[in-house]
Amino acid sequence: MGTWFSPLHVGIGSGVSQGLLVGLVVGAVAAVAVAWRREQIPAPTAHQKHAEPGAAPDTAI
Structure with missing residues (x-):
């Protein structure tokens, strides 16, 4: 009784x-x-969410 071994299939399975692991x-x-x-x-x-891109920051107190 011989053991069936295919280097191609073993190589593909290993690869x-x-x-998958990597x-x-x-x-x-x-x-x-x-x-x-x-x-x-x-x-x-909340203020930053609605500010327009490139708009100057609101520094008024």
């Missing part, structure tokens, strides 16, 4: 497995980086 790791790192970056940017105030 797919490695690609993709999951890279995706997780990207998700953590985006979440961390969003936490570092301060949320705009």
Whole structure:
């Protein structure tokens, strides 16, 4: 009784497995980086949300 072994199929399976693992790791790192970056940017105030781009800041007291 011989063992069936195909280097092509083993290579493809190994490549797919490695690609999946690398993709999951890279995706997780990207998700953590985006979440961390969003936490570092301060949320705009109500006035800043409605200000027009390029408009001078309202400094009146």
